[in-house]
Amino acid sequence: MIWLISRLYTVFFVEQVYGPDTWMRLAVSGLILGGMYAVIAIGYTLVYGILLMINFAHGEVMMLGAFGGYFAFEALEAISAKSVENPKLNFLNAQPLLSVFIAFLTGMLVSATVGYFLEKIAYRPLRNAPRLVPLISAIGASTFLQNSGQLLFGPQRRDYANPDILTRGTGWIINVGGSKVMLTYTGVFSFALSIILMVGLYLVVQRTKLGRAMRAVSQDKKTAALMGIDVDDIISKTFVISGVLAGAAGVMWGIHNGLINFYTGFIPGIKAFTSAVLGGIGNIPGAMLGGIFLGVIEAIGPAILGIDFQLKDVLAFSILVLVLMFRPSGILGEALTEEKI
Amino acid sequence: MKSTPVRNGINAGIVFGILVIFSSLTGFTLTATKMIGNAVNTMKLMKTTGAMAWVNLVIFVILLGFFAGWMAAKRRDPDKISDALISGLVAGVIAGIIAAAYAFLIGSLDAAKVNLRNYLPYMSKDAIKQFLFLKKNDLITPALMHFGYTIGGSLLGAMFARWIVRGKWRLNINQKFVEGSTSLASLPWVVNLRNSAYFRYIALGLVFLALFFIPRSLSSYWNYIIGLVGIYVLMGLGLNIIVGYSGQLVLGYVAFFAMGAYSFALLTAPEPHHIMLTFWQALPLSVLLAALTGVLLGLPLLNLRGDYLAIVTLGFGEIIRILLKSDILAFFTGGPKGLRQLAQPKLFGKPFHGDVEYVYLITLAVILVIFVTQRLKNSHSGRGWESIREDQTVSQAMGVNTYSSKLLALAIGAGFAGLAGALFASRNLFTGPEDHVLMVSINVLCLVIVGGMGSIPGVILGAFVLKGLPELLRDLELYRMLAFGALLVVMMIIRPEGLWPSSRPKLENQFLEINNSPQPTGESGEKAG
Numbered sequence: 048m049i050w051l052i053s054r055l056y057t058v059f060f061v062e063q064v065y066g067p068d069t070w071m072r073l074a075v076s077g078l079i080l081g082g083m084y085a086v087i088a089i090g091y092t093l094v095y096g097i098l099l100m101i102n103f104a105h106g107e108v109m110m111l112g113a114f115g116g117y118f119a120f121e122a123l124e125a126i127s128a129k130s131v132e133n134p135k136l137n138f139l140n141a142q143p144l145l146s147v148f149i150a151f152l153t154g155m156l157v158s159a160t161v162g163y164f165l166e167k168i169a170y171r172p173l174r175n176a177p178r179l180v181p182l183i184s185a186i187g188a189s190t191f192l193q194n195s196g197q198l199l200f201g202p203q204r205r206d207y208a209n210p211d212i213l214t215r216g217t218g219w220i221i222n223v224g225g226s227k228v229m230l231t232y233t234g235v236f237s238f239a240l241s242i243i244l245m246v247g248l249y250l251v252v253q254r255t256k257l258g259r260a261m262r263a264v265s266q267d268k269k270t271a272a273l274m275g276i277d278v279d280d281i282i283s284k285t286f287v288i289s290g291v292l293a294g295a296a297g298v299m300w301g302i303h304n305g306l307i308n309f310y311t312g313f314i315p316g317i318k319a320f321t322s323a324v325l326g327g328i329g330n331i332p333g334a335m336l337g338g339i340f341l342g343v344i345e346a347i348g349p350a351i352l353g354i355d356f357q358l359k360d361v362l363a364f365s366i367l368v369l370v371l372m373f374r375p376s377g378i379l380g381e382a383l384t385e386e387k388i
Numbered sequence: 389m390k391s392t393p394v395r396n397g398i399n400a401g402i403v404f405g406i407l408v409i410f411s412s413l414t415g416f417t418l419t420a421t422k423m424i425g426n427a428v429n430t431m432k433l434m435k436t437t438g439a440m441a442w443v444n445l446v447i448f449v450i451l452l453g454f455f456a457g458w459m460a461a462k463r464r465d466p467d468k469i470s471d472a473l474i475s476g477l478v479a480g481v482i483a484g485i486i487a488a489a490y491a492f493l494i495g496s497l498d499a500a501k502v503n504l505r506n507y508l509p510y511m512s513k514d515a516i517k518q519f520l521f522l523k524k525n526d527l528i529t530p531a532l533m534h535f536g537y538t539i540g541g542s543l544l545g546a547m548f549a550r551w552i553v554r555g556k557w558r559l560n561i562n563q564k565f566v567e568g569s570t571s572l573a574s575l576p577w578v579v580n581l582r583n584s585a586y587f588r589y590i591a592l593g594l595v596f597l598a599l600f601f602i603p604r605s606l607s608s609y610w611n612y613i614i615g616l617v618g619i620y621v622l623m624g625l626g627l628n629i630i631v632g633y634s635g636q637l638v639l640g641y642v643a644f645f646a647m648g649a650y651s652f653a654l655l656t657a658p659e660p661h662h663i664m665l666t667f668w669q670a671l672p673l674s675v676l677l678a679a680l681t682g683v684l685l686g687l688p689l690l691n692l693r694g695d696y697l698a699i700v701t702l703g704f705g706e707i708i709r710i711l712l713k714s715d716i717l718a719f720f721t722g723g724p725k726g727l728r729q730l731a732q733p734k735l736f737g738k739p740f741h742g743d744v745e746y747v748y749l750i751t752l753a754v755i756l757v758i759f760v761t762q763r764l765k766n767s768h769s770g771r772g773w774e775s776i777r778e779d780q781t782v783s784q785a786m787g788v789n790t791y792s793s794k795l796l797a798l799a800i801g802a803g804f805a806g807l808a809g810a811l812f813a814s815r816n817l818f819t820g821p822e823d824h825v826l827m828v829s830i831n832v833l834c835l836v837i838v839g840g841m842g843s844i845p846g847v848i849l850g851a852f853v854l855k856g857l858p859e860l861l862r863d864l865e866l867y868r869m870l871a872f873g874a875l876l877v878v879m880m881i882i883r884p885e886g887l888w889p890s891s892r893p894k895l896e897n898q899f900l901e902i903n904n905s906p907q908p909t910g911e912s913g914e915k916a917g
Contacts, residue, residue: 101695121507172881179637180880182695183837186639187876190830194870198414201509317706320699357714364703371696372688 067224081342082241087319090289103185106316107192112294115157143210155294162290196309327377400460401482415510453541461546476546480539488531611743618750626804632842634797635777640705646824648809656731678806726820840886
């Protein structure tokens, strides 16, 4: 801890390799990334809270959602909406807001469907099995989905066709310490959307009947069933909700980062899991906080520690290892009982 | 939602309809028809290529329909023919409608000059043409053909399920088989033979003779494959100790493999360190180094519970791969280029070169590892591992030092992986970061689970099934990982103990069965799904 503070002091006040504009840039990109991690991490945490299992295939659900959004954009781009003054106009640019909405809807729908059937086929028959069994099944499902992604869409990377108002690399320019820092439209859009999704989810879990049932099931399945809750139905709905979030995150990922392929879901999936653990798995605000925290650390951590940016993944995994070693219940997690940890 | 014939039929029909679309989209239809074509061609049934493709697709569609009907009808009461027929018919109609609609859709898209290949790489012109039975400018006929053939196949499947699988015929066979095997095993001379030491030695001798002579008679390609299978057997046996015996799920197993391969490479390659040890000096060192990595990784992590350990070790495997690939350690490990010109073994002054010698070497290593595993399994530590796997808390209460036991399992498992890595690197004369991807870990885990956790013959069988079979079915290369994933899920649902389970029953399962009070929740919903 002391070492960390002294290191921070050295970086900011003694070495001064990076100016304030660079720090700003890094922090902004970290926040954007962190928002997406947070949205994916909620999916892990929801499922873990209810089934006490790691939904290993969650990253792949996100990848399929990203492809859903991609195909929606491609289809909308192919629809012509030409007018007299602009003969080349297509639907995507004629109705950009509607198009983005449709893309998100498609991505969410695809991911929610995949999540629903994933639970029904791969996890439900194993509800009472020893704990390693569903995990192995999840690994199998993940491999299956990843490879079907590769076979269906090919191994090459695909370029997301954003509408013109969300062109990548354009944005507002703000002045920090004498030099210019760009806040990209896609980044601001993604971050705002992830905040909206998180607030929405929080309201669903805390205020609605479904949310109350979900919390009840996560506390005690048997008692919840005795109180008249259809546990299987709630578990299905949990998978659908986490699928919706993963799909939205996938489309955000595509819009902001531009390139997607079948492997897109793997690294964000693991990072989001790390975030969920970081914040205390099973804990929804913890997952949000953990996601944003991890995104920021990944962006500015290498600069602070003075290591190469190639090693940001190593940094994220090291944080995971350290958290699990010293505080397995995470930042916000409560002290877990023997059964839960 | 009661399970009625119609309902069974609808479920099976939807599943197989989706399967038809999925296999067409992934290009599996093309591959499968090609394989069917090869099979049919050897029987000299058809000559002309146009008719070939046409007939093969018909066979493929009928086969799919057959399985749909079988699946729909096999759950029904075997005495009611009408039930089986209704299920089969409904399944066929549903699957047929889906297939026909799909054929109509891609046909009309193709006619409208939409290039599907931009988005779906396996939907080439040929694939579409073939899926439409090579009919030009006609969409109704192919759709009707899909519909008809699927229903036909499905009815056949339903009849098959009714008469052959669930009928009395099978019951008789089963009874005879069971009676026969028990009577054979209980015959006095069989028992005497099985217990006689001479018989065992003779059998072992025969196995060794076979192991010596078979590689000599095979081609270099087959020896290469057998060597690869052997390396995976080594890794499987190592992971079997960690996962199967001590019950710790380690997903970053490839890290130890990489440690073995890289230690070996760095100790023997001329670049970048020029240490240039010989094979026999470097091999034990790399095994030790890999085992040491296992201990170092285990020290902080082994107190973690199942799935956390899995994720952390997965992260560790990725860290190792990223570090090996990055430029930062390139001065030490050769970076993305990898390491070349590794040592090969010399015995009595004669260098090894062919694949046959490596097969011998790997077989020797496998035998050694099997021996060590067998001895460990029945030792004090082996029993300790099994008690940890069944219940860690109880085992601790019984006086097992769980921490050091798990550490020992991890170290030994890692050492075996190191041995496999060193042999692999030496055989290839090269090692690089691409040899040590996550897929290796998943493959090894798959073969242990498919073979049967905790069972030595199971691991060997699993390695042959998962690494050997795909070489036999070269055409299916693309679909291998897909099948692995599906296989893992299916195995977990149908047969979690594996193909060749260990003889000692898992206490946990029995315990679960006793304690399994009826689920309080929608049991009926599960049945329908």
